[in-house]
Amino acid sequence: MILDKIVEATKIRVAQEKEVEMPKAVKAAALALPSDTGFPFEVALRQQDFNFICEVKKASPSKGIIAEHFPYLDIAKEYEVAGAAAISVLTEPDFFKGDKKYLQEIASTVKIPVLRKDFIIDEYQIYQAKVWGASAILLICACLDVPTLTKFRELADSLGLSSLVEAHDEKEVQMAIDCGARIIGVNNRNLKDFTVDVQNSVRLRNLVQDDVIFVSESGLETPEDIQVLRDNNIGVALMGETFMRSPNKVEKLAYLYGPTYYTPKVKMCGISKVDTIPAVVEAKPNYMGLVFAPSKRQVTVDQAKTLVEELHKQYAKTYSAVEAPMNAGTAQDSKEFVQENPNFESIKTVGVFVNETVDNLVAIANEVNLDAVQLHGDEDEAFIQALKEKTDVEVWKAVQIRSAADAEAWIDSSADMLLFDAYHKDERGGTGEVFDWSCLDEFERPFMLAGGIDSTNVARAIRTVRPYGIDISSGIETDGVKDDEKIKAFTNIVRTIAH
Numbered sequence: 001m002i003l004d005k006i007v008e009a010t011k012i013r014v015a016q017e018k019e020v021e022m023p024k025a026v027k028a029a030a031l032a033l034p035s036d037t038g039f040p041f042e043v044a045l046r047q048q049d050f051n052f053i054c055e056v057k058k059a060s061p062s063k064g065i066i067a068e069h070f071p072y073l074d075i076a077k078e079y080e081v082a083g084a085a086a087i088s089v090l091t092e093p094d095f096f097k098g099d100k101k102y103l104q105e106i107a108s109t110v111k112i113p114v115l116r117k118d119f120i121i122d123e124y125q126i127y128q129a130k131v132w133g134a135s136a137i138l139l140i141c142a143c144l145d146v147p148t149l150t151k152f153r154e155l156a157d158s159l160g161l162s163s164l165v166e167a168h169d170e171k172e173v174q175m176a177i178d179c180g181a182r183i184i185g186v187n188n189r190n191l192k193d194f195t196v197d198v199q200n201s202v203r204l205r206n207l208v209q210d211d212v213i214f215v216s217e218s219g220l221e222t223p224e225d226i227q228v229l230r231d232n233n234i235g236v237a238l239m240g241e242t243f244m245r246s247p248n249k250v251e252k253l254a255y256l257y258g259p260t261y262y263t264p265k266v267k268m269c270g271i272s273k274v275d276t277i278p279a280v281v282e283a284k285p286n287y288m289g290l291v292f293a294p295s296k297r298q299v300t301v302d303q304a305k306t307l308v309e310e311l312h313k314q315y316a317k318t319y320s321a322v323e324a325p326m327n328a329g330t331a332q333d334s335k336e337f338v339q340e341n342p343n344f345e346s347i348k349t350v351g352v353f354v355n356e357t358v359d360n361l362v363a364i365a366n367e368v369n370l371d372a373v374q375l376h377g378d379e380d381e382a383f384i385q386a387l388k389e390k391t392d393v394e395v396w397k398a399v400q401i402r403s404a405a406d407a408e409a410w411i412d413s414s415a416d417m418l419l420f421d422a423y424h425k426d427e428r429g430g431t432g433e434v435f436d437w438s439c440l441d442e443f444e445r446p447f448m449l450a451g452g453i454d455s456t457n458v459a460r461a462i463r464t465v466r467p468y469g470i471d472i473s474s475g476i477e478t479d480g481v482k483d484d485e486k487i488k489a490f491t492n493i494v495r496t497i498a499h
Ligand SMILES: O=C(O)c1ccccc1NCC(=O)[C@H](O)[C@H](O)COP(=O)(O)O
Pocket: 269, 270, 289, 291, 293, 294, 295, 296, 297, 352, 353, 354, 376, 421, 428, 429, 430, 431, 432, 433, 450, 451, 452, 453, 471, 472, 473, 474, 475
């Protein structure tokens, strides 16, 4: 059987590797790394009701070369952008054309967890996985007995690595359970004859308790395959070849997930230069944010007036012929045009403030022609109510989140919109930091999600949190300056995945 050949080759390979890098040194390097990882692989596989582990694979014994052209780092980055929960990276060189460098480089580039996919027969390989940056290892029941599986799983645990324990039949599923696996993968491919049957994981699903993460592996291709898994209480798919052969992995994953059945609003915040307006107009977010609070993105009232006027002018020029063809071109200026065409919705403008007085907020909102004010300071509910009595513009309250209680405290607020952002000791916003979205799991009121959103995490943010809207600032910047290409790329991702 092919597996015997691979295991024999692995024994030789591991022996050779031990000659080059002494086991004592590799073990010491692994033990020097933090073991309190929080097991991000497992966390990611539980984050959504359905999760994908996407594989970076050049070749396989059953299919031969899958990817002649193999830009492994770009592939991994695309998986992350697409919204993969984790990435599986082959390191087995002889049969899968894998390489340790693929794992090392990918793990140090993407933020999502990475699985070392190899034929682990020696503790040495587990220490290697840790040193190379993996968050998880694969343990194959067909290669190991239960005491060894248990020993390896416990060693991985002690290093903060998760173990995906792979089985193919009833006997092996029982082995996986007996070794204490918290993640069990059922391979739909029979390694004896390479036949694939997606029903194999479905058939074995009920042997595994619900608190164990169950992964269906191999041979998955279509949304229908994924639906079969979902219908049978399987929450994770590990897919390689299908993704490797897809020219656009973001589109492929969106197709496999199916429609989101909603499109989140988008607010692009911290626009401070007229040069950025064409990119904003082209991207057509729902809101453009202007920061009046002290910040590297701060604008004066005069600059804000220019930015808003320019936004409306360019927007009307770009879209009036399409969206309001009857009146296009008759109005004297963009403000007049918008007044004459009440159904013509331009991008709304949101002013961001920290501890500004009610009177100043009202005055600035009127002068700049803002649609909303966003309060990022210590404004309380009484302040919001006082403000709402004096203005018709929307009042948004930004809340920094450290726990679910921080959000819950605002559930009954009279604010028109709540915006949840990452907590920062010294800064009020625009930090580029992500908070733990699970704090919002039970929050039942529409909200804007902010805090470190960028092209690499927006797909997961939308699918996991399903916020009313997404707020982005640092994520569309390069070296602190708004970046037209990032604005475009971000917009394309949101449009591809959310519909
Ligand atoms: O952006 C700022 O510099 C800022 C300064 C002070 C208060 C609020 C600020 N920004 C508010 C926003 O709405 C940001 O878009 C939000 O905090 C998210 O920022 P980021 O994490 O950079 O995407």
